[in-house]
Amino acid sequence: MSEYTPFEMIAYTGSRVLEDEKIVFVGTGLPIIAAMHAQLTHAPNLYMIYEAGSMAPILEMGMPLSVGDTRAARKACYLKGLCAVFEITQRGYADYAFIGGAQVDMYGNICSTIEGHNYDKPNIRFPGSGGAGAMAANCEKTIAIMALEKRRFVKQLDFVTSIGFGDGSSDYRDKAGVMGSGPYRVITNQALFGFDQETRRMKLLEVKPGRTPKDIQDLVDFELIIPPDVKEMAEPTDEDLRLLRDVIDAEGYFLKRVIKK
């Protein structure tokens, strides 16, 4: 087994979560890489939506560097604009939202707008919702990628940008007027999380080999549901790493990023 990086583990795990014959509405970076890997392995009939307006492209010019990249429109089946792809998402064509964010809470709500409590003068301003808020509302299931850190897995968000299960009440999403069923998976390099059906709280599903559920709980500021049957995360094989490094992100735009401390 070769050494792999945290980003490679996230991309590989993201790929594992995606099923064949589905449509995934991708965000920039690791979600695109994960979906490309899935297409090349277990899900050849998985297709992507890019929010600038492209559905089911063939990415033969290489990995798009952003969701607005003109390469994401290459040989698409359907190529319109933002209205079209978000409207078919409301209609139910998009199975997965694949997004990132700055903070997540126990009910899978995600912040990507500000840090700080004052909307009119925040401590930090992030780019904003972009497509994420609409994807989390209306794709059927939401998959999120986060770095596993206490300051990101928080008790309370500074700003709810992308709706999860809200306050955890069973009718929160219905009252919010959104269509999708909500949070499905949260992917980190050390653990894979799902959500408990009864309480809608985040639940530990898998841990990286060598880690314990307690190691993971120590990196999360809220109480996780830890079932007795937590599994080990599968690790990428040499062939998976070859696909990620030499075929999908050969220039290393996302997988070779240096992590800022």
Next chain:
Amino acid sequence: MTDNISSKIKNISTLEYKEKDFEYWGPSPDEARKIMVNKSHGLLDKRHTLKDAVAKFIKDGINIGIGGFVNTRIPVAIIHEIIRHGAKNLTLSFQSNSICPELLAGAMILDPDRVSIKRVELAWWGYEIIGIAPMVRYLTTNGIIEMDDYTNYGMSARFKAAAMGIPFIPVRDHGGSDMELINRGKMIECPFSGKNVYLLPACHPDVGIVHTSASDMYGNARIFGAHCTCPEIAMAATYTIMTTEKVIPTENIRSYPNLTEIPYPAVDTVTEVPFGATPGASYGNYWFDMEHLKMFRGLCEDFRKTGNKEGLKKYYDEYIFSCQTFDETLEKIGYKALKNLKDMDGGQPIILT
């Protein structure tokens, strides 16, 4: 907004924000309709220089709707001309953009008596892979500009509602997020299903600025690659300034009328500006110029971190103020760089005939 029809977002958020009464940040639907009805709807030759187009339509205090998406088909040449012309107290409306609002913000930092931004209605402002946008971070964390946040669909649907001539549009997002509290949308009970649904007000910019793949001299425009929200913005705005990669004969438009994405009555001026979106990309023409975006972003980040404006000032002098037209800016970027961007597009297929 009453408790029984709002979602329960207040239960999970500690966000502090100012309650605001609703107001339009640009023309109301009635005002926008009136302006459209009073225009000539003839097939007129709308080719003008950008200088004349901007001088005619860009005024202090207006709402400018910016087309494209992040780094794709962004109207950079028009933004340069707006900066040379000057415009204060602006409202900006867009879904996602990178260097266009950053260029306006940088111009404001250098000389607020020439260009200033009052407020922005948007979904996203950044550079994606290249990094965060330093100027929006500077302006918001210092409380200098007012923000009004929507999703990418939200802003697109607001332009679409305006383009459809309806005052609002029901959408299936924003509800249950803090955007429900802080933006100008409203949760209501659907009169038919009895269920909650979020309404967004139409967004009519005073002036829409878009860059298209091809257009005839009347403004019938084709867009290849993702349309982004350009047709909706052009049709929502009371006046639209368009740059296009290539002006094509009207007989081509009439041969394939299905390919027209923006109809001529939506457009007020047409200017042929090849590479008019660079350092952004234009499908079928050129890829985005990562090195140039990184360079400009770096100068903005230097200012944000140190307060030193020298690097920024040099950039604006070099690429904007010392140039009369965007052609002169392109000369400075140089043939070799532009040729490389053209090659990087890989010849994506477009139809000009």
